[in-house]
Amino acid sequence: MGSHSLLCLECDLRMEDRLQNRCPRGHDALLRSEYHERNLRVRDLPGMWKFMEWLPCSSPLPTEGEALTYRSEGLAREVGLRNLYISFSGYWPERGGKLLSCSFKELEASSVLGRTRERTDKVLVLASAGNTARAFALLSDKASARVVAVVPRPYLSRIWVPEEKPSNFLLLGVEGGYQEAIQWAERISGLEGTVAEGGARNVGRRDGIGTLLLGAALQMGRLPHHYFQAVGSGVGALAVLEASLRLLAGGLGGRLPRLHLSQNLPFAPMFHAWREGRKRIVPELDLPSPERAEREMYANILSNRSPPYSPRGGVYEALQESGGRMYGVSNREALEAEKLVREAEGIDVDPAASVAVASLLQAIEGGEVREEEVVLLNLSGGGYERVREDFSPLTLEPSMVLGRDTSLEEVEEILKGWGVPAR
Numbered sequence: 458m459g460s461h462s463l464l465c466l467e468c469d470l471r472m473e474d475r476l477q478n479r480c481p482r483g484h485d486a487l488l489r490s491e492y493h494e495r496n497l498r499v500r501d502l503p504g505m506w507k508f509m510e511w512l513p514c515s516s517p518l519p520t521e522g523e524a525l526t527y528r529s530e531g532l533a534r535e536v537g538l539r540n541l542y543i544s545f546s547g548y549w550p551e552r553g554g555k556l557l558s559c560s561f562k563e564l565e566a567s568s569v570l571g572r573t574r575e576r577t578d579k580v581l582v583l584a585s586a587g588n589t590a591r592a593f594a595l596l597s598d599k600a601s602a603r604v605v606a607v608v609p610r611p612y613l614s615r616i617w618v619p620e621e622k623p624s625n626f627l628l629l630g631v632e633g634g635y636q637e638a639i640q641w642a643e644r645i646s647g648l649e650g651t652v653a654e655g656g657a658r659n660v661g662r663r664d665g666i667g668t669l670l671l672g673a674a675l676q677m678g679r680l681p682h683h684y685f686q687a688v689g690s691g692v693g694a695l696a697v698l699e700a701s702l703r704l705l706a707g708g709l710g711g712r713l714p715r716l717h718l719s720q721n722l723p724f725a726p727m728f729h730a731w732r733e734g735r736k737r738i739v740p741e742l743d744l745p746s747p748e749r750a751e752r753e754m755y756a757n758i759l760s761n762r763s764p765p766y767s768p769r770g771g772v773y774e775a776l777q778e779s780g781g782r783m784y785g786v787s788n789r790e791a792l793e794a795e796k797l798v799r800e801a802e803g804i805d806v807d808p809a810a811s812v813a814v815a816s817l818l819q820a821i822e823g824g825e826v827r828e829e830e831v832v833l834l835n836l837s838g839g840g841y842e843r844v845r846e847d848f849s850p851l852t853l854e855p856s857m858v859l860g861r862d863t864s865l866e867e868v869e870e871i872l873k874g875w876g877v878p879a880r
């Protein structure tokens with residue numbers, strides 16, 4: 458076995474990491490990485506790779522990006538908190554922010570590509586509402602790993618790269634929303650020479666984002682009392698919980714941070730289910746009109762209809778375990794929060810980060826957070842305007858837009874033209 462093994466949270470089966478995203482016994486539980494190194498050892502490597510011991514790969518990609526943590530002055534003053542720390546994932550070179558895709562999804566993509574390329578040369582297939590695909594587009598050449606991303610047509614403009622067009626990245630548009638993209642990615646990953654990336658089920662995603670919490674804990678010298686983040690699938694929240702558990706098991710004192718997770722109304726299935734005390738999302742009750750909700754919401758990057766809420770190791774359990782809670786944030790609240798954070802911190806943040814800021818305001822208003830407590834606020838994406846000052850981003854064109862009449866054979870032809878499966 459390598460530096461880690463995988464654990465099924467349902468039956469405790471431990472297994473070698475062969476890129477699987479599910480328990481071979483058919484359990485719905487998430488798998489979790491178990492690292493042989495119990496104490497956090499910081500390696501002399503750039504960016505997030507300094508946490509290599511707790512990443513599911515043995516060599517770093519040639520990148521320097523990581524989430525940066527700093528103590529807020531402006532926003533802290535505005536909201537009346539004495540120990541507000543900001544985790545910023547994006548481009549902000551003045552502060553050391555070097556994630557060129559402007560999103561914390563780059564942490565996920567780095568770790569997933571590292572894990573994948575050491576185990577297979579098959580093509581990774583994923584669905585994305587934009588940010589994840591953009592991160593993979595940026596990194597696929599650096600990882601020398603090939604990626605097919607399926608992205609809803611309305612979100613294709615989000616797929617840009619700062620400099621060169623990548624040769625290892627194939628972009629497919631799809632008519633419809635995120636759900637249609639997920640369905641197409643599933644079908645394509647059944648073709649020879651491809652492998653499904655797995656989304657939240659991929660331990661690489663969670664361990665990649667986990668570096669955000671590790672970096673923050675180093676910076677703060679402790680775990681925060683409270684952690685705020687907007688969630689679509691909840692990968693980031695699960696990642697923070699798992700990384701915190703590792704730090705606690707390794708001897709860092711303190712307790713699990715309380716997870717404060719937010720969704721953008723009206724697309725808020727986890728918020729609704731949680732508010733009703735249910736461990737399951739009931740679509741008719743929690744998300745009766747998903748298409749309309751996706752059109753109406755501001756932070757549509759968060760529009761995942763079937764997040765890993767109920768399974769063992771999923772979001773519901775993470776909320777229970779950490780004493781956390783969920784928030785529903787309106788578009789108006791998100792837009793006001795966005796303006797506030799831009800003025801107070803001096804950087805542009807994306808709609809999802811704005812939802813997180815709005816949830817912090819709700820929490821303070823509701824007395825959930827005390828003035829002196831240590832709070833970590835995840836600004837999960839930003840610096841989009843800043844990146845345009847230094848680069849001339851290039852928007853990628855899809856090789857094809859998949860519609861109702863498109864057959865899987867047509868996609869297969871495109872992949873063959875791209876040399877997949879390898880001959």
Ligand SMILES: [Zn+2]
Pocket residue numbers: 465466467468469470480481482483484
């Ligand atoms: Zn199992």
